[in-house]
Amino acid sequence: MSDRVTATVDLAAIRHNLRQVRRRAPGARVMAAVKADAYGHGAVPVARTLEAAGVDALAVACIEEALTLREAHIRTPITLLEGILSAEEANLAAYERLQIVLNDFWQVQLLESMPASASLQVWFKLDSGMHRLGFPLSAVPRLSAVLERNPGWQFCGWMTHLACADEMDNPMTQRQIEDFDAALLGLPGARSIANSAGLLGWPSAAQRDWVRPGLALYGASPLPGKVGLDLGLQPALTLTSRLIARRDYEAGAGIGYGSAYRCPEPMSIGVAAVGYADGIHRSLSSGAPILVGGQPARIAGRVSMDMITLDLREAPAAVVGDEVLLWGAALPAELLAAHAGTLAYELFCGLTNRVRFRYVDSAGSRLDLR
Missing domain, CATH: 3.20.20.10 (Alanine racemase)
Structure with a gap:
């Protein structure tokens, strides 16, 4: 599973x-x-x-x-x-x-x-x-x-x-x-x-x-304008999901609830299996950065209970099954928090029991400790 x-x-x-x-x-x-x-x-x-x-x-x-x-x-x-x-x-x-x-x-x-x-x-x-x-x-x-x-x-x-x-x-x-x-x-x-x-x-x-x-x-920074890496810290938590759909739409197509996002041109929209029931703030605005298969992407439209929709124009090679990185060393939580109008504290504390926790040691082995 x-x-x-x-x-x-x-x-x-x-x-x-x-x-x-x-x-x-x-x-x-x-x-x-x-x-x-x-x-x-x-x-x-x-x-x-x-x-x-x-x-x-x-x-x-x-x-x-x-x-x-x-x-x-x-x-x-x-x-x-x-x-x-x-x-x-x-x-x-x-x-x-x-x-x-x-x-x-x-x-x-x-x-x-x-x-x-x-x-x-x-x-x-x-x-x-x-x-x-x-x-x-x-x-x-x-x-x-x-x-x-x-x-x-x-x-x-x-x-x-x-x-x-x-x-x-x-x-x-x-x-x-x-x-x-x-x-x-x-x-x-x-x-x-x-x-x-x-x-x-x-x-x-x-x-x-x-x-x-x-x-x-x-591993996160409490100081404005800085992320933990700037201060010699290492982010401890990496939050990931998966791309479960990719669709092409014409210019003007409305995406998600309220059609809050309108495609500015013909483009691909991705769907990731994560939403506010997992702890992703509904207040996240279109344009918030995400990585899909290591490529940059952005949230497009409103965060739903179980899904987010993504602008894949900068990720042309993205395919269903690719990892979607919400935050981690490659994309500090402080950046996503700023787009949600909140702090990394609240992102971390807001993760729900639907999220699967895994622990790794310095050698990279997984430990089921939670």
């Missing part, structure tokens, strides 16, 4: 990108973000790869994601970026030796209500300007008092999150860095500021105890 849509994840690329992160932050430990199913790449195989490569910690959004990794026998430290939502989650986090990011005093109160024998590992997240989660910087003295009255807690450190690190001309990032440092001046505890954009665009943010890369580990 042939796969309609295949996502091939190169684990060697994940390892390469981790090395690039370490090269850019040589004095820092690496907390790799594997939340959202490792940005759609498969949390368990990616976490296993990172663990074998010696990553210092993993980061997930919620306890369900952490438990999936523990059930797969991942023993690397795991951090809950959104913390805990209940006493039940706090107890599970303690039992599984998860690091809890505390964002609000109600979470502090919840942990302080637990038995003193509970083994708790905590981070404090400070809001230096993102204004999403985190304690205000003015709360640092109160948080220091929390630590003093809970000597049994294992304190992991202080973190913050950058709001505009992908905007290189925005002074807000430097203000956040300076305000975070000033609020913690003279206090003990590890510091963590840099996400992928901070790591790649703001070297001063990476000069802390921990960095927390996400997108960079998967």
Whole structure:
């Protein structure tokens, strides 16, 4: 049985990108973000790869994601970026030796209500300007008092999150860095500021105890105007389908729903077996680049649930059965995302369970790990 849509994840690329992160932050430990199913790449195989490569910690959004990794026998430290939502989650986090990011005093109160024998590992997240989660910087003295009255807690450190690190001309990032440092001046505890954009665009943010890369580990760029390859990264995920039809039409023929595309001249139109039910954004406009059998082609008309139609004028040798490349090293996901008015993050995370995942190692052998 042939796969309609295949996502091939190169684990060697994940390892390469981790090395690039370490090269850019040589004095820092690496907390790799594997939340959202490792940005759609498969949390368990990616976490296993990172663990074998010696990553210092993993980061997930919620306890369900952490438990999936523990059930797969991942023993690397795991951090809950959104913390805990209940006493039940706090107890599970303690039992599984998860690091809890505390964002609000109600979470502090919840942990302080637990038995003193509970083994708790905590981070404090400070809001230096993102204004999403985190304690205000003015709360640092109160948080220091929390630590003093809970000597049994294992304190992991202080973190913050950058709001505009992908905007290189925005002074807000430097203000956040300076305000975070000033609020913690003279206090003990590890510091963590840099996400992928901070790591790649703001070297001063990476000069802390921990960095927390996400997108960079998967080989895509968080910085506008650049793709991962420009930054020394290797795209880890290649998404492919197949050409299932090729037809010739006269000038003026309408293609697909709404006849949204009109053939400007006599031309060939191809059909690929992939659509928005697989995760290809319906917002992709005509003209978005695709490769068919290694030749350039472009989307023509609206994305359907199960199919896309393609302008094959630049791919005269294309035949039914040819591979259709949506994104990968030869066609970075960032380019397709720009045509959809979105980001590579959303393309990766939007892949559905209709997509067949395959994993390859550096030798090219396939591993069924998902």
